[in-house]
Amino acid sequence: MRKRSNQPPFWLLFGAGGMLSALLGAALVFITGIAAPLGLEPRAAMSYPDVLAFARNPAGKAFLFAVVSLFAWHGAHRIYHTLHDLGIPTGLVAKLACYGVALLITLRAAYTLLAIGF
Amino acid sequence: MPEGSAASAATHITIEVLRYDPASPDGPRTQAWTIPYTADMSVLQALQYIKDQLDGSLTFRWSCRMAICGSCGVMVNGVPHLGCRTFLRDFAPGPVRVEALAHFPIEKDLVVDAEDFVDKLAKIQPWIVAKEPLGVKDGPTRQTPEELARYESFSHCINCMLCYAACPQYGLDPKFLGPGLTALLHRYNSDSRDAGKAARMELVHSEEGVWSCTAVGYCSEVCPKQVDPANAVNQNKTASALDWFARFLPGRR
Amino acid sequence: MAFRRTYVRPMDGWWRRDPYFIRYMAREATAVFVVIYAVILLAGLIRLSQGAAAFSDWLEGLASPWSVAFHVLLIAVFAYHTWSWFRIMPKTMPPVVVAGRRLSGSRRRWRPRPRSSCS
Numbered sequence: 025m026r027k028r029s030n031q032p033p034f035w036l037l038f039g040a041g042g043m044l045s046a047l048l049g050a051a052l053v054f055i056t057g058i059a060a061p062l063g064l065e066p067r068a069a070m071s072y073p074d075v076l077a078f079a080r081n082p083a084g085k086a087f088l089f090a091v092v093s094l095f096a097w098h099g100a101h102r103i104y105h106t107l108h109d110l111g112i113p114t115g116l117v118a119k120l121a122c123y124g125v126a127l128l129i130t131l132r133a134a135y136t137l138l139a140i141g142f
Numbered sequence: 143m144p145e146g147s148a149a150s151a152a153t154h155i156t157i158e159v160l161r162y163d164p165a166s167p168d169g170p171r172t173q174a175w176t177i178p179y180t181a182d183m184s185v186l187q188a189l190q191y192i193k194d195q196l197d198g199s200l201t202f203r204w205s206c207r208m209a210i211c212g213s214c215g216v217m218v219n220g221v222p223h224l225g226c227r228t229f230l231r232d233f234a235p236g237p238v239r240v241e242a243l244a245h246f247p248i249e250k251d252l253v254v255d256a257e258d259f260v261d262k263l264a265k266i267q268p269w270i271v272a273k274e275p276l277g278v279k280d281g282p283t284r285q286t287p288e289e290l291a292r293y294e295s296f297s298h299c300i301n302c303m304l305c306y307a308a309c310p311q312y313g314l315d316p317k318f319l320g321p322g323l324t325a326l327l328h329r330y331n332s333d334s335r336d337a338g339k340a341a342r343m344e345l346v347h348s349e350e351g352v353w354s355c356t357a358v359g360y361c362s363e364v365c366p367k368q369v370d371p372a373n374a375v376n377q378n379k380t381a382s383a384l385d386w387f388a389r390f391l392p393g394r395r
Numbered sequence: 396m397a398f399r400r401t402y403v404r405p406m407d408g409w410w411r412r413d414p415y416f417i418r419y420m421a422r423e424a425t426a427v428f429v430v431i432y433a434v435i436l437l438a439g440l441i442r443l444s445q446g447a448a449a450f451s452d453w454l455e456g457l458a459s460p461w462s463v464a465f466h467v468l469l470i471a472v473f474a475y476h477t478w479s480w481f482r483i484m485p486k487t488m489p490p491v492v493v494a495g496r497r498l499s500g501s502r503r504r505w506r507p508r509p510r511s512s513c514s
Contacts, residue, residue, distance in 0.1 A: 029353040032386035046480035049473035057466025061457035072447040099430030106423040136440045164400040247401035376487040
């Protein structure tokens with residue numbers, strides 16, 4: 025019996041993160057990195073009370089968690105495979121480094137979002 | 143022949159071939175010939191001219207000259223092509239560099255060792271596994287146009303191995319089943335007459351199956367028959383991923 | 396049996412040899428930036444949890460010229476990711492069969508890809 029690969033859960037997370045970042049990434053970067061900090065658009069000012077309210081809202085919390093976590097899993101999976109493409113050995117160490125960082129980002133995001141409260 | 147006429151078409155073209163002689167202690171070396179050129183010549187014809195007129199030792203595979211046997215695959219300027227269907231005019235004024243298909247060991251000159259491909263071909267069970275024994279008296283098996291449409295394009299594979307020459311994952315790890323054979327495997331899984339999917343999926347689910355693919359997509363770009371092996375492999379990634387979870391559902395082995 | 400000694404060509408620098416592979420590597424490289432952006436957002440969330448002063452520090456940092464320039468680069472990277480994602484995504488889909496004919500993910504007929512340089 026040939027050994028089944030355990031890539032599927034990582035690939036599905038990669039796909040979800042890839043789709044989300046493909047649809048929303050550029051717009052989010054523009055809003056959070058350019059429009060809000062430079063004050064280009066009053067409605068997207070990202071003031072502390074507005075962002076806090078968004079993060080406290082269950083839907084907003086879920087959105088923020090999805091973006092941070094899925095972007096991390098997407099990047100981790102692709103970087104892991106790119107190491108292989110570049111001839112870097114992809115054993116347990118590489119897996120722990122790539123997917124481990126995504127897991128840490130995920131756990132930290134969950135912890136912080138819960139700490140922010142409802 | 144008018145001299146110095148810039149507008150006149152080229153009458154000759156230079157072909158550079160990566161040559162390799164296994165009996166010689168040296169590695170591969172490049173040899174170039176300048177041959178007469180007409181706009182209708184294929185790369186295969188160029189090689190045949192060289193072999194017939196200039197250097198009989200040049201070794202290469204070919205057969206049908208019409209892009210159906212799959213024998214004449216070569217790298218032309220670094221891209222996999224069928225020699226019989228690739229025209230010098232698209233590379234003029236040249237020089238045109240011809241090498242053996244990438245990612246395969248070179249036997250001699252433009253001939254590669256295809257043993258890995260042939261061995262794997264048997265492993266995918268490329269035949270219809272009948273659902274129940276049928277005899278002549280049962281008549282032909284009927285199939286709707288929709289049922290045919292599900293697998294037909296994958297049945298067009300001529301085993302030319304251009305997709306393997308295009309696939310860097312196969313080049314990095316020859317244990318990978320590879321694009322063409324996954325497409326052929328998928329052709330049988332998608333055929334309504336077939337009942338052998340479970341056995342084939344064992345190969346698909348493994349690390350050497352679809353999970354070595356990183357969706358480069360070059361295989362489908364170079365395929366001379368529009369088989370779209372990238373689609374076959376990546377469709378099976380989706381199926382394999384869902385199955386990875388579905389196997390825990392009650393009622394499944 | 397004839398003498399056999401096959402020659403295996405090295406894969407070093409494989410992706411530098413073809414524009415298609417270079418575009419593939421550029422696509423793969425976008426992953427690094429996706430993670431960096433996730434970390435920037437996570438930093439923002441952490442600052443948010445630490446109060447108004449900490450959060451406005453984070454926002455002020457984003458207003459710096461280096462940060463804005465980096466985010467302009469990020470937009471370009473994400474745009475390339477979006478483009479490459481939708482190019483490759485149809486390959487993962489099962490066949491769509493309409494009126495008895497399968498819709499191909501790619502409608503382009505194969506043509507040889509001539510390159511007049513042979514490096």
